[in-house]
Amino acid sequence: MGRLDNKVAIITGAASGMGLSGAQIFVREGASVVLTDVVEDKLNKAAEEIKKNGGKATAIKLDVTDPENWQQVADRTIELYGKIDILVNNAGIHIAKGILDTDMETWNKVMDIDATSVWLGMKIVIPFMQKNGSGSIVNTSSIGALVGGTATGWSAAYSAAKGAVRSLTKFAAQEFGKDHIRVNSVHPGSTFTGMAQEAGIKTKEEMGKVYDGKAALPPFVADADDIGYAYLYLASDEANFVTGEELVVDGGWTTNS
């Protein structure tokens, strides 16, 4: 028996990194997963790979900043699978600029993709969960919502956006508890994914050297799967009485801050 048997999940940013890991883990645990992302070729490849291995998966293009696109994804998920049990708001970007270097365009872009999208996704999907009588939402924040400096990758806008995800999660947990909809945030520390590669880091070992002395646990960097399994716990019925929580997956980094 799988931990997500008969569940239907939408995951954003699922073409890469933690979103892709979450999709693969959810499918292995019995869920039907709608993988979404803006990067269509990688997204389609990811869903095809899962289907080839016998998993239930569909790829749908979604720009998380676009309300109409969100509605299309939710409607298509209902058409295909009849309900939505799980939403993982995982998509995100990072731009390393401090307060003085941040321009309006950078600020708005990071806030739109990393924070506004989370509100938008919940706004569109929660009515379907209400109809269904329950749901679980997992919002990806960061340890950059808890402490400053290196934990934010030195990004002012990212730190603000991830802080917003943390507090909005708690607000939503209060607003929709009566509907049996649980809303939690996950706070990864440094994790070797596409985001790290875009910042020019080539290997996990190289990234570990940068973060040695931050996390307590060697190799000081997480794998995408370390976060995917956190998504799994919060999405599953095992977390039946857990809502408004922040699950920190950082190898102990913030316990020393």
Ligand SMILES: NC(=O)c1ccc[n+]([C@@H]2O[C@H](COP(=O)([O-])OP(=O)(O)OC[C@H]3O[C@@H](n4cnc5c(N)ncnc54)[C@H](O)[C@@H]3O)[C@@H](O)[C@H]2O)c1
């Ligand atoms: N990697 C880390 O060290 C780290 C640490 C803390 C938090 N996070 C967060 O984890 C989440 C996943 O990031 P990751 O590390 O797996 O990075 P990643 O770059 O591998 O994956 C992010 C995905 O989001 C997608 N995306 C970007 N803009 C989008 C948009 N407008 N609409 C839809 N999809 C979009 C990208 O195409 C990509 O596939 C992000 O929210 C990120 O901020 C990452």
